[in-house]
Amino acid sequence: MKSFFAFLLLFSINTYAAVLEVNSSESKVYYTVTPTLQLNLVDLGSDGGMLTVFLEYRGNDISQELKQLHVQYPNFQIQAVIARSANEYVDLEIPDLGLKKSLRVNQGQTGPYINSQFMLTAAQTKKLKNLQRSLKESVRLQIPVRASYSSGQVIESVTLDESACGGAKVTSVQDIIAHLGNMKRPESIKKDKTFSSLKQDILDKCYGINSTQINSFAELMKHPVNLEHPASLNGVTTEIVAQERFSVLSLNLELEVN
Template sequence: MKKYFVLASLFVSQIALAHVIEVNKDERTVFYTPDVVLDVEVTDLDSEGGMFSLSLSYDSAAVKSEEENLKRTYPGYALRVLTAQHASSSLLVSIPEIGLSEETQVKQGQMGPYLNFQTLLKPAQVAKLKTLSASATDLVKLAIPVSSGYQAIRVLEKYSSSTVCKEMRVKRFDDLVVALFNLKKPSGIVRAETLTDYKRSIIEGCFDLSPAKVTSFKELMALELQPKESPIEITARYSTSQWVDAKYELVPKLRLKIN
């Protein structure tokens, strides 16, 4: 079974940030998973040595702060939090400088992977850890392979035109129907679905479709059309919803405490 490792040589804290998996501009959604916290605690028991504790968990206050930061970073976007599924249940806690090498198990929680690990240390090991923490110039890195599955919109084809509204020289709705029926597919469009959306976008983007009192199909066809004063660029898309199996790594925030 594949394992991942804690190489706890040096200790420095870092700011936790949510792991953004995808920023989907087409559906204006941010897919992310909350960051996880790695708490390392060394309790000095004097002549009896010490207790080394390691836990991987989620801080509710940090999770809320991450959500607020994402809202400010991506205004107007919906936030969708995903659960990180751990790729392996085995973890090797390894601190070569003090001769520590023990395996523990990672469990799966509602928000993501978590673990709790404890082991006894000798007095010399505790003293060495204190020295290392006092002179740290780098940080502990715990890279946890995880995955998240979700549905997301994928744009398979996109086409835009800034001149088509000017080219639509029609007066009535029946003229527009004929013009769209005879409209040649632009060279930049391949899919029939994109062409259909292109025609819909022309109707909505080129003409002022204010509500009108129409009581029959004949009246609808004779309805006079008003071009928009400031025609917009017409964009057509063909999109589909696809399942995404994202594989990535969680790098926890470290919190070190030596008593």
């Protein structure tokens, strides 16, 4: 029986997930999923070797990457964006082997994938097996990708100081209503949404309300409020804008030798 051995090595060509955008206004991180580039070498002895190059998306790796992003960006929603290869072919290079192969990139549901197979000489097979731990530095494969998605962008924003709360004249709910109703739109604000958002921020940050019982709208209007002292008050208008980002696909690298 032919002697048989196998070993597995897992490296990451790019250590971090490909984050496309950290969007503070949406509290959302957009990223492309990192696939694993698997090099599977079958040693055929004096006949050389057969190398299978396979780019795949694994559930466990995707979950792990997601967990890391949640740790890196707490309180952010993590949104995966499907990457599309910018080129139909990419070059796989392993200079130590004198190897350069053009590989076709296909598009899958999760992102680009590669499934290619070719023969190596006996010398190349031996060298590849010897590379093992320096594989990460030896293998060169870059997959330029294009990612299209839509994200909320701040179109207009304004920041005011505490005086926008209305000061000591605001002592009841009806005072808040009168203050907001009579409030003049700052000249720097062009959009209604920004002004409305500013009023909401004033409501959220400026007034504290005690817990007395209320039995009518007349009582509600006269209900006392406490003035708070926020550091700043903000109004923003965000709009959904189509984005197109170009980057290089982040890859894990795995070598399996049989």
